[in-house]
Amino acid sequence: MKDLTVYKTIEITGTSASSIEEALNQGIKRANRSVKNMSWFQLIETRGNIVKGKVHHWQVTMKIGFALVDADEK
Amino acid sequence: MKDLTVYKTIEITGTSASSIEEALNQGIKRANRSVKNMSWFQLIETRGNIVKGKVHHWQVTMKIGFALVDADEK
Amino acid sequence: MKDLTVYKTIEITGTSASSIEEALNQGIKRANRSVKNMSWFQLIETRGNIVKGKVHHWQVTMKIGFALVDADEK
Amino acid sequence: MKDLTVYKTIEITGTSASSIEEALNQGIKRANRSVKNMSWFQLIETRGNIVKGKVHHWQVTMKIGFALVDADEK
Amino acid sequence: MKDLTVYKTIEITGTSASSIEEALNQGIKRANRSVKNMSWFQLIETRGNIVKGKVHHWQVTMKIGFALVDADEK
Amino acid sequence: MKDLTVYKTIEITGTSASSIEEALNQGIKRANRSVKNMSWFQLIETRGNIVKGKVHHWQVTMKIGFALVDADEK
Amino acid sequence: MKDLTVYKTIEITGTSASSIEEALNQGIKRANRSVKNMSWFQLIETRGNIVKGKVHHWQVTMKIGFALVDADEK
Amino acid sequence: MKDLTVYKTIEITGTSASSIEEALNQGIKRANRSVKNMSWFQLIETRGNIVKGKVHHWQVTMKIGFALVDADEK
Amino acid sequence: MKDLTVYKTIEITGTSASSIEEALNQGIKRANRSVKNMSWFQLIETRGNIVKGKVHHWQVTMKIGFALVDADEK
Amino acid sequence: MKDLTVYKTIEITGTSASSIEEALNQGIKRANRSVKNMSWFQLIETRGNIVKGKVHHWQVTMKIGFALVDADEK
Amino acid sequence: MKDLTVYKTIEITGTSASSIEEALNQGIKRANRSVKNMSWFQLIETRGNIVKGKVHHWQVTMKIGFALVDADEK
Amino acid sequence: MKDLTVYKTIEITGTSASSIEEALNQGIKRANRSVKNMSWFQLIETRGNIVKGKVHHWQVTMKIGFALVDADEK
Numbered sequence: 001m002k003d004l005t006v007y008k009t010i011e012i013t014g015t016s017a018s019s020i021e022e023a024l025n026q027g028i029k030r031a032n033r034s035v036k037n038m039s040w041f042q043l044i045e046t047r048g049n050i051v052k053g054k055v056h057h058w059q060v061t062m063k064i065g066f067a068l069v070d071a072d073e074k
Numbered sequence: 075m076k077d078l079t080v081y082k083t084i085e086i087t088g089t090s091a092s093s094i095e096e097a098l099n100q101g102i103k104r105a106n107r108s109v110k111n112m113s114w115f116q117l118i119e120t121r122g123n124i125v126k127g128k129v130h131h132w133q134v135t136m137k138i139g140f141a142l143v144d145a146d147e148k
Numbered sequence: 149m150k151d152l153t154v155y156k157t158i159e160i161t162g163t164s165a166s167s168i169e170e171a172l173n174q175g176i177k178r179a180n181r182s183v184k185n186m187s188w189f190q191l192i193e194t195r196g197n198i199v200k201g202k203v204h205h206w207q208v209t210m211k212i213g214f215a216l217v218d219a220d221e222k
Numbered sequence: 223m224k225d226l227t228v229y230k231t232i233e234i235t236g237t238s239a240s241s242i243e244e245a246l247n248q249g250i251k252r253a254n255r256s257v258k259n260m261s262w263f264q265l266i267e268t269r270g271n272i273v274k275g276k277v278h279h280w281q282v283t284m285k286i287g288f289a290l291v292d293a294d295e296k
Numbered sequence: 297m298k299d300l301t302v303y304k305t306i307e308i309t310g311t312s313a314s315s316i317e318e319a320l321n322q323g324i325k326r327a328n329r330s331v332k333n334m335s336w337f338q339l340i341e342t343r344g345n346i347v348k349g350k351v352h353h354w355q356v357t358m359k360i361g362f363a364l365v366d367a368d369e370k
Numbered sequence: 371m372k373d374l375t376v377y378k379t380i381e382i383t384g385t386s387a388s389s390i391e392e393a394l395n396q397g398i399k400r401a402n403r404s405v406k407n408m409s410w411f412q413l414i415e416t417r418g419n420i421v422k423g424k425v426h427h428w429q430v431t432m433k434i435g436f437a438l439v440d441a442d443e444k
Numbered sequence: 445m446k447d448l449t450v451y452k453t454i455e456i457t458g459t460s461a462s463s464i465e466e467a468l469n470q471g472i473k474r475a476n477r478s479v480k481n482m483s484w485f486q487l488i489e490t491r492g493n494i495v496k497g498k499v500h501h502w503q504v505t506m507k508i509g510f511a512l513v514d515a516d517e518k
Numbered sequence: 519m520k521d522l523t524v525y526k527t528i529e530i531t532g533t534s535a536s537s538i539e540e541a542l543n544q545g546i547k548r549a550n551r552s553v554k555n556m557s558w559f560q561l562i563e564t565r566g567n568i569v570k571g572k573v574h575h576w577q578v579t580m581k582i583g584f585a586l587v588d589a590d591e592k
Numbered sequence: 593m594k595d596l597t598v599y600k601t602i603e604i605t606g607t608s609a610s611s612i613e614e615a616l617n618q619g620i621k622r623a624n625r626s627v628k629n630m631s632w633f634q635l636i637e638t639r640g641n642i643v644k645g646k647v648h649h650w651q652v653t654m655k656i657g658f659a660l661v662d663a664d665e666k
Numbered sequence: 667m668k669d670l671t672v673y674k675t676i677e678i679t680g681t682s683a684s685s686i687e688e689a690l691n692q693g694i695k696r697a698n699r700s701v702k703n704m705s706w707f708q709l710i711e712t713r714g715n716i717v718k719g720k721v722h723h724w725q726v727t728m729k730i731g732f733a734l735v736d737a738d739e740k
Numbered sequence: 741m742k743d744l745t746v747y748k749t750i751e752i753t754g755t756s757a758s759s760i761e762e763a764l765n766q767g768i769k770r771a772n773r774s775v776k777n778m779s780w781f782q783l784i785e786t787r788g789n790i791v792k793g794k795v796h797h798w799q800v801t802m803k804i805g806f807a808l809v810d811a812d813e814k
Numbered sequence: 815m816k817d818l819t820v821y822k823t824i825e826i827t828g829t830s831a832s833s834i835e836e837a838l839n840q841g842i843k844r845a846n847r848s849v850k851n852m853s854w855f856q857l858i859e860t861r862g863n864i865v866k867g868k869v870h871h872w873q874v875t876m877k878i879g880f881a882l883v884d885a886d887e888k
Contacts, residue, residue, distance in 0.1 A: 744829060746828050746840060746841050746844035746845070748824065748825065749825040749826070805827065808844055
């Protein structure tokens with residue numbers, strides 16, 4: 001029954017050389033390989049490293065919520 | 075007199091399928107239909123929903139400040 | 149088109165002599181008289197006053213989000 | 223019945239060339255033109271602009287709570 | 297030796313149509329199916345959705361701490 | 371003169387096996403044995419312990435404000 | 445030995461009809477009647493009540509730190 | 519009955535010339551002279567003063583929780 | 593071109609025996625001796641020391657933003 | 667390709683009878699038994715329990731970030 | 741020796757008419773003219789001004805960390 | 815006159831392979847080479863990197879306050 005759905009939240013950091021959106025998409029894409037039923041995300045922090053005076057990578061940390069459906073919510 | 079201007083802040087959430095900037099622009103565009111004299115914004119939160127392992131919509135919540143000019147600041 | 153829905157958030161404080169849930173419900177019930185399309189709430193703060201050593205009223209402050217649909221989102 | 227009063231909170235920024243108190247009073251004075259039953263305020267942020275090395279204006283952002291009494295709480 | 301116990305914290309969201317306590321209990325009940333040795337919880341956020349002007353579901357997010365005992369703390 | 375009343379705030383944690391409200395009431399009831407003139411409370415944190423996969427106790431931390439009336443406000 | 449001084453912090457709210465500074469001074473003046481060796485303060489929150497569209501009282505909450513010197517640090 | 523224990527939290531700052539741990543221990547040692555039944559602590563802030571380019575004292579502020587047992591919880 | 597102006601923020605603490613405003617003005621006045629193009633400030637924290645039961649000094653910490661114009665923005 | 671590495675963050679609490687550093691090291695040592703590629707940590711909270719007026723255990727909560735490399739990032 | 745590197749953090753606000761990423765890049769580009777060895781950034785705040793109902797400029801505030809290498813870290 | 819002293823705060827990150835205290839001392843020692851009159855510090859964040867399952871370096875970020883005495887406070 002959907003009304004009693006329980007969700008778990010995990011925290012993931014995606015990286016990209018070009019944009020915040022791409023870094024976040026990378027994180028979700030990778031999480032999708034092992035977490036099913038992802039439902040929402042929340043951007044938590046945007047950091048990055050600088051090489052030779054320019055942004056080298058964007059590092060975007062997000063929380064991802066997904067429904068726990070069977071016995072494997074760990 | 076501009077020096078004594080009073081501002082009101084409202085909180086709006088705009089949505090977009092493609093980027094944070096577009097979601098924020100959507101929110102401001104819609105607010106512009108009924109709020110005049112908008113002066114600044116502040117991005118408060120970036121969330122979104124995920125469908126089939128991909129970002130479906132970006133939901134960007136912003137505060138918008140605007141000058142109260144006549145009697146209708148509510 | 150639902151995808152481009154814009155939401156507004158307002159902040160309401162409901163009161164109750166008995167519980168947090170009832171105070172929140174009171175706030176939403178009252179907001180419903182003038183705000184349509186309410187979609188979600190977030191509990192922000194729980195305070196209250198004390199009279200003769202006992203809780204007299206619970207004061208629950210919540211944010212309420214609702215979709216802006218026509219020209220009257222102010 | 224007073225016990226079930228519902229309050230709404232708005233966020234206002236008042237300005238003054240001389241003090242934090244005056245900026246806050248300006249904000250409340252202006253809000254009073256269209257919001258009735260104001261009950262409390264909370265100072266949220268104190269900013270200002272600087273011109274020629276001196277404070278030009280204080281900008282004081284406050285939350286204002288007021289009782290919703292009839293059908294017009296928007 | 298109990299003195300050197302290491303704990304892991306996970307973040308869960310439980311839902312209920314009636315109360316904050318029930319939503320939290322739902323989250324813990326579900327987590328108990330795959331996490332053993334749960335020791336404490338902390339309520340992080342209380343949100344919910346609104347349907348037809350009334351609270352439809354309470355969504356309570358909690359942190360849950362549990363002792364890592366064997367090799368499966370992931 | 372009531373206008374110049376000074377208040378002190380203390381932080382108390384009440385416990386209950388059944389609900390947040392009862393845990394808070396327990397804290398206020400106990401504080402009432404030695405603190406007079408309690409005026410307001412603010413819920414600060416809701417935690418609890420878990421035994422055998424179920425909530426054993428709710429631990430609700432609150433701030434309590436009370437008026438200082440004589441010489442014994444310590 | 446001064447190097448090992450231990451301090452206690454208490455939280456006090458002072459009120460004033462005219463300014464933030466006076467409200468804070470009221471709080472410290474009152475605390476001085478029962479707490480000795482006060483050393484520093486930190487302004488925590490500025491609130492107030494509104495009567496007939498004007499600030500009626502400023503309520504300034506502060507933390508006050510004082511050295512514990514003998515056996516009476518309660 | 520232990521289940522209904524009520525706790526009070528106080529805020530103490532301990533000092534030490536050598537380490538964070540020692541400063542915290544100093545604070546607890548001093549508090550122990552007048553507060554009984556101390557149960558837990560939480561480190562809140564680590565500050566210190568600098569003399570001649572070196573740390574002179576560590577100042578560690580902690581919250582300490584203790585059970586209220588008789589009539590003297592003030 | 594004004595559109596691409598870059599600003600730097602510094603953090604300053606001003607002191608005064610009489611008011612928050614004067615302490616902040618002192619900080620800005622002193623900063624003006626070596627920083628040009630100051631544009632805005634934000635009040636961050638208000639603390640102070642207490643001597644003989646009275647406020648001795650107000651210590652107001654502010655952020656100050658100023659435009660970087662030539663090669664000396666360090 | 668290192669540029670597109672995705673990281674996951676978990677939250678662990680380590681304990682020690684002697685120091686913050688040892689408690690943190692305990693947490694990382696235990697996590698290392700099941701999580702590979704740990705890259706960084708962030709200290710989140712330092713708490714502890716008190717027995718007979720002395721610190722009995724330090725409880726240090728940390729976030730640990732590690733690279734997701736194969737299919738097992740859960 | 742790299743192990744003992746000390747870093748300094750500065751706070752910069754970059755502006756752009758088009759995107760968050762460009763505003764941040766502008767800030768880093770400008771900082772690079774006088775600060776060497778920049779190593780990382782953290783996005784702190786995203787604000788902007790609105791002209792005629794549209795975003796005129798994005799103002800992105802970031803912290804930038806850089807290694808102190810010689811005698812000129814001021 | 816000491817009463818009107820103005821302070822500036824900078825943010826520094828020190829590193830150490832062994833302890834939080836040493837990392838902080840390293841940061842202050844390095845800052846002392848170019849900043850005079852340092853007066854206080856506040857620990858802001860404790861992070862670190864992990865190599866082969868063990869803490870490799872502690873990275874302690876602190877704020878340092880120092881008095882501005884002549885014309886060189888930048």
